[in-house]
Amino acid sequence: xxxxxxxxxxxxxxxxxxxxxxxxxxxxxxxxxxxxxxxxxxxxxxxxxxxxxxxxxxxxxxxxxxxxxxxxxxxxxxxxxxxxxxxxxxxxxxxxxxxxxxxxxxxxxxxxxxxxxxxxxxxxxxxxxxxxxxxxxxxxxxxxxxxxxxxxxxxxxxxxxxxxxxxxxxxxxxxxxxxxxxxxxxxxxxxxxxxxxxxxxxxxxxxxxxxxxxxxxxxxxxxxxxxxxxxxxxxxxxxxxxxxxxxxxxxxxxxxxxxxxxxxxxxxxxxxxxxxxxxxxxxxxxxxxxxxxxxxxxxxxxxxxxxxxxxxxxxxxxxxxxxxxxxxxxxxxxxxx
Numbered sequence: 001x002x003x004x005x006x007x008x009x010x011x012x013x014x015x016x017x018x019x020x021x022x023x024x025x026x027x028x029x030x031x032x033x034x035x036x037x038x039x040x041x042x043x044x045x046x047x048x049x050x051x052x053x054x055x056x057x058x059x060x061x062x063x064x065x066x067x068x069x070x071x072x073x074x075x076x077x078x079x080x081x082x083x084x085x086x087x088x089x090x091x092x093x094x095x096x097x098x099x100x101x102x103x104x105x106x107x108x109x110x111x112x113x114x115x116x117x118x119x120x121x122x123x124x125x126x127x128x129x130x131x132x133x134x135x136x137x138x139x140x141x142x143x144x145x146x147x148x149x150x151x152x153x154x155x156x157x158x159x160x161x162x163x164x165x166x167x168x169x170x171x172x173x174x175x176x177x178x179x180x181x182x183x184x185x186x187x188x189x190x191x192x193x194x195x196x197x198x199x200x201x202x203x204x205x206x207x208x209x210x211x212x213x214x215x216x217x218x219x220x221x222x223x224x225x226x227x228x229x230x231x232x233x234x235x236x237x238x239x240x241x242x243x244x245x246x247x248x249x250x251x252x253x254x255x256x257x258x259x260x261x262x263x264x265x266x267x268x269x270x271x272x273x274x275x276x277x278x279x280x281x282x283x284x285x286x287x288x289x290x291x292x293x294x295x296x297x298x299x300x301x302x303x304x305x306x307x308x309x310x311x312x313x314x315x316x317x318x319x320x321x322x323x324x325x326x327x328x329x330x331x332x333x334x335x336x337x
Contacts, residue, residue, distance in 0.1 A: 001030045003122055005131045010123075016044040022103070023049075028137055029103040030122070034111045036060050042107070049105060051098055052076070059107045062094040066195035068202060075099040075210055077138070077199070080192035081113060081145050084155050090185055092192065095145060099138045099210060106141065114148035115141065135210035136218065142200075143222045149193060149229045156182060156189075156236055160243075167243055171250045179247065183240040190233050197226040264323050268314045272307050279303060 002009040004027045013019060013031075022029045036042065039060055046056045052071040058064050058078055069076045077097040085091050095113070098105040106115075118140055121127045129140060159182055166175050200223040203211065211219055279291070293299045318324050 001032075001119070001122055002027050003130055004028070008123055008130075016041050016048070019045060020048050023101065025102060027102065028132075028134060030137065031103065031105045032115075033105065033107045034109075036062070036107060036109050045105070049098065049100060049103065050074070051105075055096075055098065059096045062109055064094060064096075066192065066199060068199040070208075073100060075138070075208060077142070079142065079145055079196055081108070081148060082152050082189070082192065083112075083114060083148065084152055088155065088159075090152055090188070092188065097138055097141060099134055102134060104134050104137050104141065115144050118144050132215075133210070133212075135208075135212065135215045139211065139215055139218045139222065143218065143225070146193075146196065146222055146225045146229065149189070150225075152189065153229065153232050153236070156186060160236060160239055163243060167246055167250070171247050176244070176247050179240055179243050183237065183244075186233055186237045186240065190230070190237065193226060193229045193233065197223065197230055200226055260323065264318050267318070267323075268311055271310050271314070275303070275307060275310070 002022060002024075019031060022031070031045075033042070033045065036059065042056060042060055045051070046053075050072075051059075051074065055069065055071055055074075055076045058076070064078045066079050067077075075098075077099070079095050079097070081093045081095045083091050083093075093109055093113075096107040098107075118129075121129050121140075124130075129137060159178075163175065163178055163182070166172075200219070204216070204220060204223055207216075279293070281291075293302070296302065315324075
């Protein structure tokens with residue numbers, strides 16, 4: 001795209017040699033390179049615009065840490081762009097900017113980005129960007145890339161709300177996996193935005209000839225957005241850690257509930273087992289000291305009555321002690337006090 005206040009030229013370039021001579025005084029040029037697999041074409045573009053070899057190396061080797069470098073009259077910026085896929089997963093991409101006199105070059109690995117609103121502003125007659133320099137154009141690109149993080153944060157916020165509801169309703173191992181996935185994505189987001197905040201701080205502190213007094217406020221606005229993204233990201237990361245703690249506490253509480261039920265059940269059956277064991281020894285009744293109850297007419301019924309009474313007494317005692325989920329009775333508390 002080549003434009004000024006009066007006109008806009010826009011074309012797809014199939015031959016790199018067509019880029020020679022595009023940069024002219026009075027007009028701004030934006031060359032957007034989508035696809036980095038053709039290294040010969042990238043080197044040819046570097047030759048036309050005089051891009052430093054180290055910058056070319058950083059352009060084709062994606063995965064660089066966001067940074068800003070000065071090479072003579074050019075300003076080289078590496079940043080990270082993120083978009084949400086239809087699957088709900090974040091899609092990361094490195095975007096490199098080469099800013100020179102009357103031109104801005106952007107290099108990205110895939111087709112599609114978050115810069116379409118900026119293109120529409122360039123096409124709109126009377127927009128401020130049509131009458132601004134390359135510093136303002138590059139600043140608006142950084143602003144669009146940084147603002148692209150906000151929809152991603154909104155997506156993570158919605159996921160965390162869903163996780164919170166499920167965490168309260170029914171914590172499951174699959175939910176814990178979702179929490180760790182969100183935490184991993186937030187860590188990637190933090191690794192991407194934190195260095196961008198650092199190089200924006202450097203640009204604001206040291207200044208640059210491309211960012212004059214009129215452009216500096218917009219650069220500070222980009223910095224404020226980056227700081228806000230960092231703060232929200234840190235908040236969400238703390239939330240994920242708290243959700244993990246809540247999940248572990250919920251699982252521990254459920255385990256304690258199960259153990260309480262088993263303990264009460266075992267406590268009730270211990271005396272019953274003892275009674276049944278004693279009367280299951282089958283001693284002879286020929287001697288008076290050998291279980292005379294075996295000859296009783298109502299011995300069997302008496303046995304069950306005793307067992308039922310034992311169960312009732314144990315349940316009442318467990319209830320008074322709060323083992324069945326209720327609190328200890330007021331009488332027991334008063335007695336203990």
